[in-house]
Amino acid sequence: MNIIQLIQNQVADCLSKQFDHTVAASDILVNVTAKNFEGDYTVVLFPFVKALRQSPQALGDTIGKALIDNDETFVSYNIIKGFLNLEISAIAWRKELAKLFQQKESIGRIENAGVKTLVEFSSPNTNKPLHLGHIRNILLGWSCSQILKEVGHEVINTQIVNDRGIAVCKSMMAWKKTGNGLTPKEAGKKGDHFVGDYYVAYDQLLNKEYQTWQTSTDAQEVYQVHKKEEQSKEDFFKTYKNRYFNSYSTLGEETKEMLLKWEEGDQETKELWKTMNGWVYEGFEETYKSLKVSFDQLYYESDTYLLGKDIIEQQLTKGKFYKEEDGSIWVDLTEQGLDKKILLRSDGTSVYMTQDIGTAKQRYDDHGMNSMVYVVGNEQDYHFKALFETLKLIEEPYSDALFHLSYGMVDLPTGKMKSREGTVVDADDLVAEVIAEARTSAQENGNLEDIEETEREDIYAKIGLGALKYFIIKVHPKKRMTFDPKQSVDMQGQTGPYIQNAYVRIKSILRKNEDALKANMDSYESIEDAEKTLLIDLLQFPSVLQEAAKQYDPSAIANYSFSLAKDFHRFYHEVRILNASDEAKAFRLQLIETVATILERSMRLLGIEMPSRM
RNA sequence: GGUCUCGUAGCUCAACUGGAUAGAGCAGCUGCCUUCUAAGCAGCAGGUUUCAGGUUCGAGUCCUGACGGGAUCACCA
CATH class of the missing domain: 3.30.1360.70 (Arginyl tRNA synthetase N-terminal domain)
Incomplete structure (x- = not known):
């Protein structure tokens, strides 16, 4: 109690x-x-x-x-x-501290809640490298998974990898046409970037073709027929590109053929697809590694996109869904305050919804989880509402414990990230940048000069990543956030490194005083405000953790860690430890060791590691 | 237009199920390193919580309505 x-x-x-x-x-x-x-x-x-x-x-x-x-x-x-x-009273405080100190690692932790939860995050397309948006997704997913584990869930980290479709074929087509058999290794590039380059190249090929076409008589005719009143040619063709791709482009035609071939299982197409996706996965793996995250099981759209049809047919006969005259199958969610949603096209092919229902079922067959968390941007709020209601309607056993961890977009100070305008912040570049910044900073401080190179680099990485991750995770998930690259590498004030620094200071003191921890503090009466504040903070940790888990909100942990670190830094200045009386020293050492543990645990929940020195 | 969502200091963000005088950081200005790591601490300044109503002992928080940003309303994913 x-x-x-x-x-x-x-x-x-x-x-x-x-x-x-x-x-x-x-x-x-x-x-x-x-x-x-x-x-x-x-x-x-x-x-x-x-x-x-x-x-x-x-x-x-x-x-x-x-x-x-x-x-x-x-x-x-x-x-x-x-x-x-x-x-x-002082007696009560001492008792509380004794309890906290003794529990340390297990404060607020629940051993086994008897719940198995599957957390889906990252889920990239395999046609380009990961970017800042994915980083927010990944950090939220990872952190959420860590938090759920901490409150006793058995957690499985997963993705749905979007490895098929027209976008993937675009990269393949461009490589086929312009790649000359080049591999990432030969090009000295990371596989995902390598493939991403061809995705960009494809767009350039298409643009060239489009430009040429615009001068044709065909194009003139289209312009005359479809233009809105007074619309300039330039303006018109800007918006017409998508339809051009679908109706006139030979490159588009070829690419769509490729997609069909892929779906028919054409050997050569599949080979190319496997090879190129393989390159991408190697690249992704490296990025995940640099971000210190990992997954337990991946689901690939190429395996799951056909799933779900059976379920839908089955539920149709049970009367949960209905068929239109044209043969398409729908679910009516008007009673749930939503709309009617299509589940199977009239030609019997599947849509997003079909796949998601199938994947969910597949996951249940594989893992028997009782709950699932989907970390997906808020532009898909409606889709997930519909999906969850549908799963409820067909009484899937896990359907009352589904959560869409919906997060806001990441903007740059200059506005939205736009791939067309090249303002997308690349994940790998960003990671490299923050680590470089940490290195520069550390070298200025000169605290690590006596440490050997590899360990030093390890510390730079922890600090740089600490800054980046904290900057992103401190913002409440559902809020749209502005990512200012300058602020993200900041190491002062409300930042990851500030919190790491509190930990490092404690470790430094403890290194000098390990034996004193066992000393007796029973006669310590004059407990200072700064000490009480820390105790109160520590006592709050379990409820903060509970709340974070309940709300799927890592930012709650982030804000808590900062305030704990802040209170510690103040304490550190106000209170002497090394040359205090024996009982005060014992009390304080136990106190700060507990603080260090909670700081380390909180940050670990956010995917941030603590350096032992900095 | 319908639905959903956000709006707090110059900037980036907090504020537990409604609780006391709305808090931090950055940027700006002042101080503090022969003393446990100055990636730190202390101080100054910065606010009609977008606006207008309502609910009550009490509202940044809940309700209604404006205004502003964003998302979404496909046999796309």
Whole structure:
């Protein structure tokens, strides 16, 4: 039982005994006392004032006295407006610290919640390298997965790899036409970038062809027929490109043929596809490695895009879905406040929805999970609403525990990232950049000169990645965020390195004092505010973790770690440790070691590693 | 236009299920390194929480309506 629960119980008990008023302990609001007020914890009295027809003062007095009489945890109280502020005794603080110190690694952790959760994230297309948007996705997914593990879920990290379709064929086509059999190795390029280059090359080929076509009589005719009034040629052809690709382009024609061939299982096409996707996967793997994330099982669209049809046919006969005259199959979600959604085209081929239903089922057959989290951008909010309702409708066993971790787009200070305008921030470049920045910074500080090269590089990476990851993960997922490259490599203030630095400072002290941890602190009476603040922070960790897990919100952990680090830095300046009295020293060493552990654990939940020095 | 979502300091972000005088960081200005790592600390300045109503002991938070940004409304994914 933690202090807050203790207070809740005592207050409930008192209300029941003194006023014959029954309240669930958990309904009693207990806060950390606001700054500028005397006390450590605060009971909010307003909710009971009316019901008991007592003045806040009288009510507070009754409760305050009862608490002090009953329990040595409380030493004094004061009442301001409807707030009962309680002061906690030194004995109680020491007990709390002893407990915290003893638990350290397991504070707030749940061993086995008996829940198996599958977390899907990253899920890239295989025609270009990962970019900043993927980084936000990956960090959210990874962190979410770590948090769920921490509260006792068995977690499986997965993706749905979008490895087929017209976009993938575009890269293949361009390579076929212009690649001359070149491989990434020969080109000295990372495989995903190599393939991405051909995706870009394809667009250039298409543009050239399009330009030429625009001068043809065909094109003139199209312009005359389809232009909107007063629309200039230039303007018209800008918007017509997609239709050109579908109806006139020979390159487009060829590419679509390739897609058909792929679907028919044409040997040569499949070979090329396998080879090029292989290059991409090698590249992705490297990026994931540099970001320190990993997956347990991948699902490939090429394997799953045909799944789901059977389920849909089956549910059709059960009457859950319905068939239009043209043969297409739909689900009616109007009762759920949504729309009608198509599940199978009239020609019997599948759509996105078909595949997702099939993949979900496949995953259930593979893993028997009871819940799933999809980390996907908020442009797909509607799709996931529809998917979840559909899965509920057909009574899939996991369907009441589905969550779309929907996150906002990442903007640059200059506006949206646009691949056409080349403003997309590449993931690998970004990682390299933040590490370089950390290196420069560290060299200026000159703290690591006595360490050997490989370890030093390891530390630079931890710091650089710490800065980048923290910058992104601190923002609440659902909020659209601005990514300023300058701010992302900042190492001062509310940043990853600031938190790492708190940890490093603690480690540095502990290295000099390991044996003193066992000393006795029982006679330590004069607990300082800075110490209390840290204890209060530490005691909050379990509820922060719970909340983060419940809301699928890593930013809650990020903000908590910062405030813990901040309170530590202040403590560090205000309080001496090495040359304190024996009992104070013992108390403080246990305190900071616990702080270090919680900092390390919190950051680990965000996918950020702690350096031992910096 | 319908639906969803966001709007907090010059900038980037906080604020637990509604709780006290809305907090941090960056940028700007002032101080603090013979003392446990200055990637740090302390201080100054910066706000009508987009606006208007409502609910109540109490609203940045909930409701209604404006205004502004974004997303989405395909037999695309």
